């Protein structure tokens with residue numbers, strides 16, 4: 001189950017990042033995962049929750065964006081998204097295409113918030 005290892009390294013990256021900004025906490029992390037990477041999203045979510053439960057990252061929200069598989073045509077250079085496993089170039093019809101993406105596994109962005117700047121706190125100072 002490699003999802004546990006992935007969840008772990010994502011959380012490590014989140015901790016490293018927030019440590020650079022004292023007084024902030026991670027509110028949301030967004031991941032980009034390629035179709036080709038064959039990662040079970042549900043398993044990843046499960047691992048993520050298990051690892052953050054009762055820690056300082058318990059409130060961290062996980063967002064997953066799935067990236068479709070992409071091919072590049074070796075004849076005309078077109079770059080296209082693969083649908084229904086059809087790797088033929090939609091521009092020229094060539095079957096000479098190579099994988100050009102869809103195996104991503106990266107943090108798209110991390111949302112950090114400052115402690116004590118919630119709306120409720122701001123309203124209370126009136």
Ligand SMILES: [Zn+2]
Pocket residue numbers: 073074075076077078089090091092093094
């Ligand atoms: Zn082509």
